[in-house]
Amino acid sequence: MTRPPAPxxxxxxxxxxxxxxxxxxSSSAWSQGVDRSRPPQVPAARPIAFPIVHMPTVLSNGLxxxxxxxxSVPVVSVRVVSAADSTFDPSGKEGLYAVTLGALAExxxxxxxxxxxxxxxxxxxxxTPAGFTTTTALFPRALDLLADMLVRPSLDSAAVQRRKAVQxxxxxxxxxxxxxxxxxxxxxxxxxxxxxxxxxxxxxxxxVASITTSDAAALYASQxxxxxxxxxxxxxxxxADAVRQAGRAFESWLGHxxxxxxxxxxxxxxxxxxxxxxDAPGPQAYVYVGAAGPARTSPDxxxxxxxxxxxxxRFQQALRDRRSFMYSGATGFTWRRASRPSAFVGSTVxxxxxxxSALVEWLAILRxxxxxxxxxxxxxxxxQRSRVGALAARMDGADxxxxxxxxxxxxxxxxxxxxxxxxxxxTLTTRDVAAAATRVIDPxxxxxxxxxxxxxxxxxxxxxxxxxxxxxxxxxxxLAPER
Numbered sequence: 001m002t003r004p005p006a007p008x009x010x011x012x013x014x015x016x017x018x019x020x021x022x023x024x025x026s027s028s029a030w031s032q033g034v035d036r037s038r039p040p041q042v043p044a045a046r047p048i049a050f051p052i053v054h055m056p057t058v059l060s061n062g063l064x065x066x067x068x069x070x071x072s073v074p075v076v077s078v079r080v081v082s083a084a085d086s087t088f089d090p091s092g093k094e095g096l097y098a099v100t101l102g103a104l105a106e107x108x109x110x111x112x113x114x115x116x117x118x119x120x121x122x123x124x125x126x127x128t129p130a131g132f133t134t135t136t137a138l139f140p141r142a143l144d145l146l147a148d149m150l151v152r153p154s155l156d157s158a159a160v161q162r163r164k165a166v167q168x169x170x171x172x173x174x175x176x177x178x179x180x181x182x183x184x185x186x187x188x189x190x191x192x193x194x195x196x197x198x199x200x201x202x203x204x205x206x207x208v209a210s211i212t213t214s215d216a217a218a219l220y221a222s223q224x225x226x227x228x229x230x231x232x233x234x235x236x237x238x239x240a241d242a243v244r245q246a247g248r249a250f251e252s253w254l255g256h257x258x259x260x261x262x263x264x265x266x267x268x269x270x271x272x273x274x275x276x277x278x279d280a281p282g283p284q285a286y287v288y289v290g291a292a293g294p295a296r297t298s299p300d301x302x303x304x305x306x307x308x309x310x311x312x313x314r315f316q317q318a319l320r321d322r323r324s325f326m327y328s329g330a331t332g333f334t335w336r337r338a339s340r341p342s343a344f345v346g347s348t349v350x351x352x353x354x355x356x357s358a359l360v361e362w363l364a365i366l367r368x369x370x371x372x373x374x375x376x377x378x379x380x381x382x383x384q385r386s387r388v389g390a391l392a393a394r395m396d397g398a399d400x401x402x403x404x405x406x407x408x409x410x411x412x413x414x415x416x417x418x419x420x421x422x423x424x425x426x427t428l429t430t431r432d433v434a435a436a437a438t439r440v441i442d443p444x445x446x447x448x449x450x451x452x453x454x455x456x457x458x459x460x461x462x463x464x465x466x467x468x469x470x471x472x473x474x475x476x477x478x479l480a481p482e483r
Contacts (some may be wrong), residue, residue, distance in 0.1 A: 029047040050395060050418040053405060057243045061253055062227025065246045066409060067239045068401050076139040076235035077398035078146065079131040079406040081309065082224035085337075087196035093211055095171065095203035100216040100224070104129040106159030109152040113159070119145055133399055136236040140245055147249035150229075155220060160213045167208045174202065181278060181474055182286035182347070182451040188476040189276055189447045190292060190343060191268055194319045197336070225255030232406045235398030268341050270445035273467045277458060278451045278474065285352045285452025289362055290345030293440050296335045296411050301342075303422040303436035308332040309346065309383035310375055310433065314365050316344060325350045325358040338412040344440050353453045355477075356460040363466065366446075368468075369437040375430045383433075388422050 056064040071257045086097040105128055106113045120127045120142075125134040127145040134142045153159075174180055180202065188198045231250070270292070294300040312331050319325045329348030336342055352357045369375065394400055395418070408417050448467060452456060461469050471479045 003180040003445065051401065052418070053408075053416070053440070054239060054414045056230065059226065059247055059250065061251070062225075062255065063246075063250050063253065064230040064409075065240045065243050066230060066232045066405055067237065067276055068232075068234045068405055069237060069239060070234060070401055071236050071268075073397070074136040075133065075398045076136055076233065076237055076359070077131070077133040077402035078139075078234075079232040079402045080145065080146070080229040081232060081406050081409045082223065083228040084219075085248075086254065087199035088152050088219070088223060089196070089200060091194070091199065091213075091266055093207055093215060094162075094199050095208040096211050096215055097200075097223075097450055098170075098203070099167050099211055100155075100207065100219045101129055101218055102163035103155055103159040104149045104153045105429065106162055107154040108148045109154060109155065111148060114160075116145065116149070130335060131232075139237065143245055143249045144348065147253070150224065151250060151253040153220065155213065157213045160211070160216050164208055164211060167203065168205045171203050171205050171208055175204070178280075179286060181280070182449055184448045185276060185278060185451065185472065185474070185476055186288035186290065186345065186347075186373075186447060187343070187410070189271065189449060190290065193476050196477075197340075203460060203483070210425045219374060225331045226250065226253045227255050230409045232402050232407055232409060234401035258441070263298060269446065272440065273444055273446040273448065275448045275461055275467050275469045276448055276476065277461070277469055277471050278449070279454035279471070280451050281453045281455075283352060283453075283455060284349050285355050285450055286347070286349055287355060287358065287362075288345060288347045288449040289366075289446060289450075290331075291440060291442065291446050292342055293333055293342035293344040295339045295341055297339060297413065300436055301335075302421065303373070304342075304440055305333060305384045305387065305433045306425060306428055307369060307375075307433045307437045308378065309386055310379050311346070311369055311437075313379070313382070314368070315362070318361050318365055319348065319350075319358060323357070323361060325354050325361070335411065337410060352456045354461070355450055355452065355457050356466065357463075359450075360464065361464055363443065366441050367443055369434075370441055371434060371438070371442075375433050375437070376410055377430055380428065380430050380433060384425050384428065388425050391418060391422055 051068045051070060053066060053068045056066045058064050086099065087095070089096045105116060107116065111119065116127075123134065123138045123141050125132050125138060125142045127142050127149070129146070129149045132142045132146060184198065184201050187201060190324075193200050231246055233246065294304055308331065315329060315331045319329060320327070326348045329346065330344030332344070334343040334345060346362070348358075364372075367373075396403055404418060407413070408415060414420065446467075450461070454471065458469060458471070471481075473479060
């Protein structure tokens with residue numbers, strides 16, 4: 001009896017068979033050259049190195065062009081870094097910077113908003129006044145669109161009104177968020193209720209409604225100008241060609257009008273520790289604890305950042321793992337521009353009935369960082385791994401590179417900041433970090449904000465005698481004591 005022929009592999013099976021054959025052959029060849037009596041050698045870790053950023057090219061109109069090359073994939077990321085931000089909003093017109101920035105995309109002298117959108121759709125790239133990410137081939141066309149928005153905006157009444165509508169909706173959404181009041185109160189008590197940064201956190205519908213077309217035009221003239229702007233270009237470009245392309249696109253941009261500066265203080269007056277309590281009935285309470293920290297340009301910033309990482313681990317271990325006071329929480333530094341002071345701040349949500357116990361535990365953690373519970377070499381090593389080890393992922397690809405470089409430019413940091421950061425953190429000692437903790441954390445000068453049910457929280461806080469309790473309104477003004 002004749003045996004029937006073996007069935008042929010179906011079309012979809014053939015690639016799988018071929019791949020399996022290649023893998024088996026490769027595996028056999030590899031195994032013949034490997035000494036299995038010895039464990040494989042792990043190569044030494046290579047130091048983190050940020051791609052080289054050359055000194056910026058300054059165009060004749062004052063515009064600075066920063067370029068970092070990355071030819072791994074044909075992608076280019078561009079970010080616009082302005083010297084201004086929402087802290088430049090005049091009092092009573094919070095939201096003006098955001099409205100003006102958004103209005104730049106609502107039409108130019110040569111294109112309507114619809115035409116701008118159509119041009120972006122034609123190249124498959126979302127282009128905003130803050131930048132874009134596109135392919136190498138489409139980089140020149142996207143750059144032209146960006147330049148049109150920044151150099152030749154129409155800023156007419158219709159454009160401003162459309163952005164005001166967007167900003168009003170955002171202000172309404174922010175006002176409805178339960179975290180808005182505690183966050184605003186914390187920074188108001190830290191920096192002062194009238195500080196530009198504090199005002200910028202809560203633009204209201206009323207402040208947005210008061211913005212006029214003239215306001216937007218005046219802000220554009222004084223702040224959106226080439227000598228106060230940097231263009232960051234990262235990705236698959238040649239440095240000289242990228243500068244040439246940017247020069248061609250932005251050469252007609254000229255600045256006009258006086259430059260206004262924000263009324264931002266370089267230092268923060270420390271307040272005696274107090275608990276600022278805002279009444280918000282409900283089963284949960286929002287709690288913020290912190291103090292002003294060093295500027296990011298300060299030599300203290302490296303050790304302070306490591307201390308923040310250690311504080312976060314202790315915070316979560318104590319309040320979540322051991323005491324089950326919270327589900328999640330965070331603590332660390334909020335870094336700001338140039339010489340402006342940072343904030344060392346922690347926040348979480350706990351049951352209203354547990355606020356006093358949570359604060360006792362929390363303040364014990366802060367005192368421990370100052371020396372009551374010395375920072376160990378193991379903790380420092382873990383903090384160094386978490387901070388330095390994450391840098392590689394934060395520099396992977398054009399978007400990440402442009403974001404890191406924009407951060408350097410925005411905060412007036414040296415161009416090799418990330419290399420310095422990795423090197424400095426790697427050489428920190430426990431003594432360095434403990435010294436930073438002592439300088440940043442002063443138990444006698446902390447800002448503590450609690451937003452929750454006053455009837456439940458206030459009696460317990462006063463009985464615990466943690467710190468003076470000041471009942472405040474949403475703006476941070478003390479309320480008269482109840483009789």
